[in-house]
Amino acid sequence: MAKTIMIDGLSIPFEEGQTIMQAATDAGVYIPHLCHHPEFSPHGSCKLCTVKVNGRNCSACTFPAMEGQEVINNAKDLNADRQKITQMLFVEGNHFCPSCEKTGNCQLQAVAYHLNMLDDHFPLFYQHREVDASHADLLIDHNRCIFCTLCVRASHEHDGKEVFAISGRGINKHLIVNSESGLLKDTDVSAKDKAAHICPTGAILIKHTAYQVPIGERIYDHQQIDQVSLNSEQVDHDK
């Protein structure tokens, strides 16, 4: 008989070695997340996927599924915490959606929509951050980086390069690129790299592609991220 965990009262089968996130995704249960991507090793940093496992808070993307676990996912208090976490991400960076070309296709925004986040709650930091537009085909807007490390992992694990890394700690944490000048143009990154397309926000953008789809007709303008995420990530598992 297949091993199972309970998520919000539903019996969910899992295979040995799967995380709670993987088991949930396979079973069509959405757990909000930003730093998790099924193709890359889990990072467990954004904490949006925090669920209660047998009464204790755990990151679903890193926590192994084990027989008989009682998991609470879609609960009022957890979603309230997730909303606060999302608000903290918004106030720490500079997320001006109306002037961002990623708007409507942005996972940070989509998670916020999903959680019915209507305000930022906290005082805004307005930290000064740079834009690196030195590369011919792509750019980094550090204002929008949420340090999910998906570009770091994609470059390392998929592209076989080491273009990106996170440097510094706490509030001084920032994304760096692998070149002596510190500029993107002097790295071996290419617009064909997975790392160039993996950013959940508008921090890494491919040049010359903005506004090909008008605002109002973009992914999350009409679909919620729970459905979009399950559709794409269940397919990924089958590969």
Add this chain to the structure above:
Amino acid sequence: MTNKIRVATTSLAGCFGCHMSFLDIDERILELAEVVVFDRSPITDIEHCSTDCDIGLIEGGVCNSENVHTLREFRKSCKILVAVGACAINGGLPAMRNFIPLEECLNEAYINGIGVENAQIPNDPELPLLLDKVRPIHEVVKVDYFLPGCPPSADVFWKFLTDLIAGREPSLPYELVHYD
């Protein structure tokens, strides 16, 4: 007088786009006018809030001393204060000057800018002083509700006001929540 619901509106560091979007409720404004009377607002040109306003709609963030006074007057006069649009909620486009020192902004606009004649930074005592940074309104006063969007659509205004007027807790369904 009437027992109509008293609504005041203003634009601080905004572009009046939210007010324009509000007017996009079109003929529904007649239905609204049956239960609502406008107090201080660009629509009425009334200069100060009555002391007994029910709902205050604030567009725009806080960029100068006058904005602070206006916002405090609204908070004092309105039972329910609402942040309307991206700028009121996070400073929006005007807050993009927050990354440039104020003196540099003024020099660029009034001293070194292309085509500037009689270069001088405006200093008439009637002009409100600029704040060092543009701030969202929730950092200055308590805000009761937030209507995101740039601008929030007419349907957002309609849904919010009709909920409130009917005595329901206002809520915005997924399709009405946009930050752009």
